[in-house]
Amino acid sequence: MTIAEVIPSLKEAEFSEEQVVLDSTWMVADESGFADVATRFAQDLRVGATAGAKPFALLRDEGLAEEEYLLDLAPGEAQVKASSRRGFLHALATLNQLRDGPLLPVGQVRDYPRLPLRGLHLMFESVKQLRFEDAMRLLESAAKHKLNAILMEFGDRFPFEGEHRVVASPGALTASELTELLGHAQDLGIQVIPLLQSLGHLNYLLKHDEYADIREEDEVRAQMCPLNERSFEVWTELAEQVLSFFPDCTLMHIGADETRQLGECPRCAAEAERSGKGGLYAHHINKVCEWLADRGIAPIIWDDILCAHPETMDHLHESAQIMYWDYWTTCDPSPLLVARGSGSVVYDERWDTEWVGELSEVTRKTLDQFARPVRLDRDLTEEYLTVYRDYLGEHLPKYVRGFPYLEYYQDRGRTVYGGPTCSGNRSAWYTLPDLPRYGENMKNFADRCIEAGAAGMITTAWYNRSPEMLHYGIIATAEFTW
Numbered sequence: 001m002t003i004a005e006v007i008p009s010l011k012e013a014e015f016s017e018e019q020v021v022l023d024s025t026w027m028v029a030d031e032s033g034f035a036d037v038a039t040r041f042a043q044d045l046r047v048g049a050t051a052g053a054k055p056f057a058l059l060r061d062e063g064l065a066e067e068e069y070l071l072d073l074a075p076g077e078a079q080v081k082a083s084s085r086r087g088f089l090h091a092l093a094t095l096n097q098l099r100d101g102p103l104l105p106v107g108q109v110r111d112y113p114r115l116p117l118r119g120l121h122l123m124f125e126s127v128k129q130l131r132f133e134d135a136m137r138l139l140e141s142a143a144k145h146k147l148n149a150i151l152m153e154f155g156d157r158f159p160f161e162g163e164h165r166v167v168a169s170p171g172a173l174t175a176s177e178l179t180e181l182l183g184h185a186q187d188l189g190i191q192v193i194p195l196l197q198s199l200g201h202l203n204y205l206l207k208h209d210e211y212a213d214i215r216e217e218d219e220v221r222a223q224m225c226p227l228n229e230r231s232f233e234v235w236t237e238l239a240e241q242v243l244s245f246f247p248d249c250t251l252m253h254i255g256a257d258e259t260r261q262l263g264e265c266p267r268c269a270a271e272a273e274r275s276g277k278g279g280l281y282a283h284h285i286n287k288v289c290e291w292l293a294d295r296g297i298a299p300i301i302w303d304d305i306l307c308a309h310p311e312t313m314d315h316l317h318e319s320a321q322i323m324y325w326d327y328w329t330t331c332d333p334s335p336l337l338v339a340r341g342s343g344s345v346v347y348d349e350r351w352d353t354e355w356v357g358e359l360s361e362v363t364r365k366t367l368d369q370f371a372r373p374v375r376l377d378r379d380l381t382e383e384y385l386t387v388y389r390d391y392l393g394e395h396l397p398k399y400v401r402g403f404p405y406l407e408y409y410q411d412r413g414r415t416v417y418g419g420p421t422c423s424g425n426r427s428a429w430y431t432l433p434d435l436p437r438y439g440e441n442m443k444n445f446a447d448r449c450i451e452a453g454a455a456g457m458i459t460t461a462w463y464n465r466s467p468e469m470l471h472y473g474i475i476a477t478a479e480f481t482w
Contacts, residue, residue, distance in 0.1 A: 003105050006097045007145055007475055008482030015107030020073050022047050022056075022102045029055040034085045036187075041080075041088075044096055056080075058088060067148070068112035071095070073104055086189045090146050097144075115449055117417065117456025118147050118481040119193075120473050124173065125155025125204060127464050132177045134467035136184055141471050143188035145478035150185060151253060151458045153195035156204035160241055166208050167238075178245055193300070193458075194242050197255035198235050198288045199224055199281070205234075216261045216268065223261040226284030227268055236291055249297050253323065254288050256281075257302030278312030281305055289317035300417070307405060308340040310387045313412055322409045325419035325460065328370050330363045330440035332402025332448060333395055336371050339384060348397045349373035355398065362436045369427050376400075402444055406452040418457035420445040422473030423465055433465060439476055446480035457481050 003015050026047035030038035037058060042048065047056055054076050061081040064070070069091040070081040082088045094111065098104055120142060124130055142150060156169040159178060173181070185192045205211055206221040214231045216223040224231035243249055262280055263272035272280045289299045299317075303324040306312050326338050328345055335347045335355075347367050351359070359367070374380075376397030391408045393401030409416045420442045427434040442459055449457045459477040461470055 004098050004100075006094055008478045010094065010109055010111050012110040013107065015105040018075060018106035020075055020078060020104040020106055022099075022104065024048060026054045026056050026078075029057040031060055032058040032082070032085075032088055033060045034088060037085065037088045041092055044092055045099070046102065054078075065112055066116075067146075068110070069094075071107075071109035071111075073106050073108070075106060078104075086148060089143065089189045093144050093146055113146065113482045115446070115454065115456050115481040117149050117191075117458070118477060119149030119151055119191075119456070119458040120147060120422075120470065120477060121151040121153065121195075121458055121460040122470075123153045123155075123460075123462055124157040125153060126462055127467065128171060129464055130467045132173060132181065135181055138467065138470055138474065139181070139185050139188055139190060141474050142478075143190055145474055146482055147474060147478055148189065149191045149193060149456070149458060151193050151195055151460075153197075153253075153255075154242070155197075158242060160238065162241075164234075164238060164241065166210055167205055169204070175245075182245060191251075192246070193251045193253055194246055194249065195253035195255060196235070196239055196242050199226060199231075199256050199284055200259035200261070201255055201257065205238075217264045220261060223259055224284075225265050225268060226262070226280055227265075227271060232284065232287050232291075235288060239291075243295075243297075251300060251321075252292055252297050253300040254285070254292070255302060256285050256288075257304050257325075259305055262305075276309065276311055278305075278309035279315055281309065282312055282315035282317075285320070286315070286317040289320050293317070293319035298415075302419070303405065303409065304340055306409075307338075321415040321417070321455070323417045323419045323458065324403070324405055324409060325421075326403055326445065327421040327424045327441055327460075328366055329402050330366055330437060330444060331360065332444050333393055333399035334402045334444075335359060335363065335399060336367060337376065337392070337400045339380060345371040346374045346376070346379075347371045348376040350398070360440075362440050365427070366437055370425060403448040406448060406454060410452065410454075415455045416452075417455050418445045418449040419460055420457065421460045421462070422476065423461040423463045423469060426463070433463075433469060435472065438472070442473070442476045443480050446477070449481070 022045055028038045028042045056078045059081045062083050064083040066084050067086050069087040072079040080091045156167055157172045159172050159175045160168045182192055200223045203222045206215050214224050214228050215221055216225045262277045263269045268280055292299045298319055298321055300321045300323050303322050328336055335351050337346050339346055352373055391404040422438045429435050446457055459473045461473055
């Protein structure tokens with residue numbers, strides 16, 4: 001038989017020309033220790049769950065890593081070994097890709113991931129086309145391709161109740177839909193991490209007059225005032241409603257990115273003068289982190305404000321984990337530098353003259369659309385270089401180490417996740433979203449996360465595009481992080 005291409009690619013596999021024919025003479029012999037695993041294997045592979053002549057043995061092996069599994073397929077006997085429920089589910093996902101009806105190839109597989117946490121972002125607030133049914137299918141696709149996490153951001157599409165009912169949009173998920181969605185994820189072995197913005201990107205909340213008193217300013221209406229005590233109170237009330245659907249939550253993303261209105265209200269302006277924007281930011285974010293930590297939940301925050309205001313790292317609550325996002329870097333080393341706080345996305349101007357023609361088409365296009373030329377050997381600020389110079393690599397100014405802040409955050413004792421994108425920062429490939437840029441961004445970010453020993457990678461998706469586009473993010477993330 002022709003051996004199927006399995007995604008993500010198998011680490012170690014050896015197959016012969018022989019075949020296993022699964023029929024009623026086979027049975028699942030379950031020693032996995034997980035109540036539903038045998039039923040899943042029997043249903044998917046269409047073999048018996050009672051006594052038969054040929055055993056399809058599910059064996060618990062505590063010597064294997066958390067998501068590692070072994071397959072040994074022979075004409076008269078088959079074995080699956082794993083130490084965890086997820087390991088058995090990954091093995092079944094592989095078998096489902098390998099089989100041709102009742103046929104499986106004879107052979108052995110040893111397979112395991114390269115990153116502990118591997119996931120996709122489901123952003124209900126901005127992806128208005130994303131419906132309950134779409135999300136259910138995306139969860140199934142994620143499980144089929146061995147992802148183990150979904151970052152679920154609701155915004156106004158969460159079923160808020162009580163005095164915050166006004167926040168829920170007409171397109172909000174119902175409570176029963178959300179319960180079913182989360183139950184399905186658990187059934188598939190996927191951890192759902194809720195995301196509730198805690199300072200900025202709160203237009204969906206602050207547009208309502210009921211929250212006018214906590215706006216940092218009254219024009220953009222995107223950010224809460226970090227010094228207003230009611231800001232924290234409102235956030236905790238919203239968080240309690242979200243967490244009521246996540247009784248076993250251990251990780252919660254609190255956003256906290258792109259807080260561009262920091263210091264605009266008079267009181268905040270005075271505080272920013274005294275303690276800097278980083279101190280003002282930490283004043284509110286640390287309360288949020290402490291509130292979660294007291295409940296046994298580790299908070300995750302986007303990294304851009306920490307990067308632009310590195311003094312924040314000295315004040316940030318010890319429980320905070322960091323999700324480092326970068327949607328422009330497409331190679332390592334890279335001509336492009338995301339220099340937050342020192343000019344944003346830049347590259348050395350000699351790429352337009354002296355070094356022209358040395359870059360791939362994808363990277364060249366990214367420079368042209370998103371970055372501005374400078375002289376990296378003289379235009380980066382002294383303040384920026386004092387903090388980050390040791391992480392930029394040895395080839396500056398021509399190249400920068402890809403995703404240089406991974407080690408910077410790790411050296412400061414933080415748990416770090418990578419955050420590439422499969423739908424972010426608009427550019428086009430013909431008339432489609434820029435799949436080549438997204439693909440290079442995901443691939444290179446995954447490689448660097450693996451190299452740095454990061455805690456994982458979650459690929460983001462922001463735009464109101466066909467939900468089917470997200471399957472690209474799932475498949476690419478799975479292949480590059482497994």
